[in-house]
Amino acid sequence: MHLVLSADDTGATSTPVPDDGDDGTPQRARRGRPVDLVRDGARSARWTWGDTNAWYPELLAAGTRVERAHDLRLARAVLRRSALTAATPYARAPRGPWDALALVTAGANSPSAPLPEGLFDLADAARPARDASSALDPVRELRAQLEAVAAAAGPDAPGRLRLLLAAESAGALVAAEMHHAGLPWRADVHDAILSGVLGPRPRPGERPARMEELAHAVRQALDAPPTLNPDSHPDLLRAMEYAGVGARSLRKGELERLDHPVVAPLLEYKAMQRLLTANGWAWLDAWVRDGRFRTEWVVGGVVTGRWATSGGGALQLPRQVRRAVVADLGWRLVVADAAQLEPRVLAGLARDERMADAGRGVDLYAGIVASGAVASREHAKVGMLGAMYGGTTGDSAAVLPRLARAFPAAIALVERAAGAGERGEVVTTRLGRSSPPPDDAWRAAQQGAYAAGDEPAQGEASAARARSQARAWGRFTRNFVVQGTAAEWALCWLASIRRRLWELGAADDAGSAPEPFAGRPHLVFFLHDEVIVHAPAALADAAAEAVRDAAAERAAALRRLPRRLPAERRVVDDYAQAK
DNA sequence: AAATTTCGCGCG
DNA sequence: AAAGCGCGCGAAATTT
Incomplete structure (x- = not known):
């Protein structure tokens, strides 16, 4: 049973829409606050909404998790483009308001979109409005999608698409939950890493002293004036040409092949500049609050179906700083990856x-x-x-x-x-x-x-x-x-991990705060073929088994995919210990 | 002054 | 001469 949530000026409505597996028992639409509708709804319901990001964060904030969802925006993006549904009226219809919604939401975090004042408002500001417009009827959209899936052409095409849409929607739930929970991040450890490499934090607008020395060494090696800015590619290339270094670009790989005294200090300078600008103190100030790093996970943000992120460069956390990802006291991290997934x-x-x-x-x-x-x-x-x-x-x-x-x-x-x-x-x-x-x-x-x-x-x-x-x-x-x-395999893996972790329950009664993951192992990071679970120490081994079992579980539609895909996993205290 | 492009590097 | 895929992000350069 799908329970479709829609909002209007005075509240929210949940409307039952039966699907194949239902017994035909009639259900009524209900009105109320979203959190009440969800708590009163059947646990097995597939909660259906225009956009997970418009509904789920507030449920999580109220301590409510949902088991299954159908994200109309994500499903639409798949079905409108899939070759399996290309012949259906759904895919052939001209663009409509639902496509516009997809655009608005997908672009919400793009550089062209206006950015809010504080970085920490980003998530809220980027959150799309609920589908209040009468042009966006989620019940009608769901029915159209179910029809298109049923009419999909090809061997087991409806089954494959159903799995894809379920996995995509489960991914949307995971993304919202990971944003809610945040990745444990020790600012003090991070700061120690930075100080160890760069020296003490400089005043705003100044280079760390060690980098200033290296800049000086670069100028000396090139016999260049003190005005030479090592961050300026044209300046630097000109100076290098003048000094006869013979570099055509400033790429690390090329510089390493050159034999010149400028190479060593320049490479070291560039490495420090990278750390400082990408994951330095400014990053720490902007992205870590209360011991958590929160990025915006963008499900389906890559054409291939991989996820993207917005904020903090979450998919490029350099190995250098992963030591700062430390489990809470009494908790562990389960770090796992699907070995050689693509081949x-x-x-x-x-x-x-x-x-x-x-x-x-x-x-x-x-x-x-x-x-x-x-x-x-x-x-x-x-x-x-x-x-x-x-x-x-x-x-x-x-x-x-x-x-x-x-x-x-x-x-x-x-x-x-x-x-x-x-x-x-x-x-x-x-x-x-x-x-x-x-x-x-x-x-x-x-x-x-x-x-x-x-x-x-x-x-x-x-x-x-x-x-x-x-x-x-x-x-x-x-x-x-x-x-x-x-990416589909990884999404199914993620969905299975999520379900199995929940079934493990809580390690203890962790207080009365409306916190859906209190005392429970939960996902905190996902990177293409790699996951991190934050788990109470007592449940860490069980969580690691859940991650392994999830990798061995293959939905019917994936049966041709690898039977035994080893998910290498380690239970650790910090991310850097994991390989 | 703001928007866009280029380069380079981090991750899978 | 072009050059293996997919990304996000920051700084400087360039364009508008």
Whole structure:
């Protein structure tokens, strides 16, 4: 049973909408405060709303968790684009107010959107209004979505899409819950890391003393004036050219290959500048409050279905500062990742039995070496990455033919996806998320490539450009099927972890505050193929087992995906201890 | 002065 | 000459 929440000026309404599994017992619509509606509703209800971010945070604040949800905005984004529903009236209808809602919400945290005054108001300000507009009828939208799913074309297409939508919505719940709980963060530990590397915190607008020294050393090595700003790329490049360093760019990889006295101090300066600007004291002030780091998790924020985040650079926390992620007193962290998720997903997607065999052990790449396909683990790794990303140079391209002979099914799958992209076609993940079509400029370039050219030379140039763009789009679609299907696997994993952790219950009665996770293990971090659970010490081992069991659980629609995908997990006190 | 682009680097 | 995928973010440069 779906219970659809809608809001108007005077309150909220929950409207039952039956689905396949219902026994037909009639239910009535109810009115009231959202939190009361949810508490009084059936526990097995699938709470359905326009946008999880518009409803769930206040429920969590009141101490109320929901078991299942259906996020109409996220579901719509999938169904409007999926190749499996492309023929349905739902997907063929012109854009409507629900699509506009998707845009507003998706863009709420983008740089173009006006930012609120305090960073900490971001979450609230970005929270979309409830679907109060009469143009947005959530009951009607839900019915349309259920119809589109039922009409999806292809083997088990409705089942796959149902799983995808359920996983996406469960992800939305997890995202709201992780924002609510926050990632445990010890500001004092972080500050000690910064002081250890950079020295004492400088006054605003000044460089740490150690960086000032390095800047001086850089100027000396280049025989440059004191006005040279090492943060200015053009200035620095000019000075380096003048000194005969021979650098074409300031990239770390290139600088490391040069033999010049400026390289060492410059690299050290750049590393410190990175730490200072990305995760320095200003970051700490802006993003850590009351021992928690809170980012905005953006479910489905990446075209492939991966999540994005907004605020604090949560998906790029450098190893350098992970020591500051420390469990509360009496609590532990369970840190787990799905080992070599993407190549294993590829093996499953392609039903490549030989690659699946190679992945029986903990290390897929070692298994590939053992199969005799390539000589070294490094070759296996760069070869597989190249196959999944479309690499055409270096070792990666060199070992590709060997991989193609050893694992023809897997390699053929990514080659087919690349070919489809080069032709401008759409590709689709295991559960039915489809890639966006290339834009008009891309199509125009492909058309123009054959029609163009008053000047033969110009025609050739534009043809070359068009081919290059075609190959680039092919690399995108090649990777889309793998990255996107891996993201689906991870979403199902996350949903299963969430359910299993809840079933573990609470370690003790942790007070009367309306806190849904008091005494309970709960998710606090998710990074593509990696999770962190914050758990009372007494439940930490059980939580780790839950994480493992969730990885071994495969929904029917994912059955071709890896049978045994090792989820490596550790119970630790801080994030840095985890690998 | 504000918005946009470029470069570089962190993460998977 | 182009160059393996997907991101977010900050500083400086550049454009409006």
